[in-house]
Amino acid sequence: MMATLTRRLGHHRWFGAAVRLLVPADRLIGRLTSGRVVALGLLPSLIITTTGRRSGQPRSNPLLYVSDGDAYVVIGSNWGQPHQPAWSLNLLAQPAAEVAVGGRRFPVHAALATGAERDRLWRLLVAEWPAYQTYVQRAGGREIRIFRLTPIPPGSA
Template sequence: MLYGEEHVRRYIETDGQEGHEWRPGVPALLLTTTGRKSGKHYVTPLIYQSDGDATLVVASKGGADAPPEWFRNLQANPDVEVQIWGEKFPARARVATPEEKPAMWQKMASVWPAYDDYQKKTDREIPVVVLDRV
């Protein structure tokens, strides 16, 4: 199983042939954000699901009280790049609305049930992030 920089490297080198299926039945994409302080580009592998024309990811950080850095970066600059398999596309990130979130959360937890456990570990409301193609 791939993690971190090795996951990113193998995903890019193989157009997702290695790394798209992170675990059986659990697909991963690569999200590129711009550092809110550094301006550097950061690539993060994340579990995802499609939702119509949008792509969903969850800013869980395993249920930590602080959000993941990639989420803090996209809050400062919501213009991101997404790679799914060999396809790369620009997207604009936003947090799911309170009306959208329950169905989107259920969709994400159906592929990674630990999201429900992560939410129980923290008082922070874990957001579902919607990536809309630009």
């Protein structure tokens, strides 16, 4: 019920602004629970840690995701803002990252989705969070980056 309400509210501009204010708290809760509780547990969420493209420092962000086989699919919607989120620029510069989800932490390799794969993953994402369609309009129609995060098996890094 709360997830349904949250999905409905996600289309409103004020919702994105309010959530952006809560991201630091969500990041802290996610870190303290090793990714078990993110986005108040309402939607499938993870914490991604990228390497800052300029600073070289670790940068963690809570993100909604959908599963695609053994991979996780995330989108750089930035709540419909006109600019790309920093974490997506970090992944373009350095596709190695770490994910915390369901109490587990593990390395992943990020690949930018393009073409037919992007279209397929877009449909999966919109099925989980319909407001992504609204975010594209709000962002002036810019294409929103979609990444497929593939876990790196232990010992193969």
